[in-house]
Amino acid sequence: MDYAGGTAHGDGIHKGGVLMASLAKQVAVAARFDPPDQWEAIRKEGCPLVIEPRDLAGLAGFARGLASKAPFELGAEGTAIAAAAGLGALPLPLRDDIRQLATRFAALMAVPTVRLRLEGIVGNACRKIHSDNVDVRLITTYAGPGTDYIPLGAEPDEANLRRIPTGSLALFKGRAFNRAHAVCLHRSPPAADMAVTRLVLVIDTPLRAELAELFARQAVTEAHKP
Numbered sequence: 001m002d003y004a005g006g007t008a009h010g011d012g013i014h015k016g017g018v019l020m021a022s023l024a025k026q027v028a029v030a031a032r033f034d035p036p037d038q039w040e041a042i043r044k045e046g047c048p049l050v051i052e053p054r055d056l057a058g059l060a061g062f063a064r065g066l067a068s069k070a071p072f073e074l075g076a077e078g079t080a081i082a083a084a085a086g087l088g089a090l091p092l093p094l095r096d097d098i099r100q101l102a103t104r105f106a107a108l109m110a111v112p113t114v115r116l117r118l119e120g121i122v123g124n125a126c127r128k129i130h131s132d133n134v135d136v137r138l139i140t141t142y143a144g145p146g147t148d149y150i151p152l153g154a155e156p157d158e159a160n161l162r163r164i165p166t167g168s169l170a171l172f173k174g175r176a177f178n179r180a181h182a183v184c185l186h187r188s189p190p191a192a193d194m195a196v197t198r199l200v201l202v203i204d205t206p207l208r209a210e211l212a213e214l215f216a217r218q219a220v221t222e223a224h225k226p
């Protein structure tokens with residue numbers, strides 16, 4: 001589209017006006033049928049965490065069944081469809097849900113591929129309060145207690161932890177998103193101590209995660225130079 005021509009010539013002004021009207025119409029249609037994703041809030045400087053509540057409903061039984069096979073860790077990378085399929089033989093409703101979440105996450109982050117990790121957890125790993133070396137990470141817990149987080153501005157103390165409800169979708173901002181932004185401090189609830197089993201899905205942006213790791217290694221190297 002050539003909007004510059006539209007402002008320079010009489011005929012072009014009309015064409016430009018038609019184009020602008022057409023564009024406005026497209027935007028209006030898009031706004032009507034494709035409302036802005038509430039996940040977009042994660043881009044705001046003061047927003048380290050987005051929680052979208054949801055009811056697992058029909059997925060809960062499948063999730064509990066799969067969780068009963070813990071401990072295990074499944075991983076896959078690729079387009080949303082390929083990565084979901086790459087996790088192996090999962091109950092179909094769970095795989096469909098993972099594919100839909102991966103598709104939505106890829107659209108949010110404007111990436112062609114995603115990295116998936118589906119874990120059946122019975123141990124106490126990651127129980128220390130920390131932030132992740134990623135840009136944005138989606139975590140949802142299909143079975144067992146959800147991830148614990150520290151609300152923005154609160155001290156990173158166990159007494160201040162809050163728990164994300166099972167089934168809710170959560171976007172955690174990590175250290176690689178933007179240095180000026182607040183990160184989300186969190187931890188995994190200690191499944192062994194609590195005598196529970198968890199089924200957790202993690203979705204990352206693979207390329208950016210690798211770049212973040214590379215930058216972190218370079219920063220360490222620079223810091224140790226004489």
Ligand SMILES: [Fe+2]
Nearest residue numbers: 126130131132
């Ligand atoms: Fe983490």
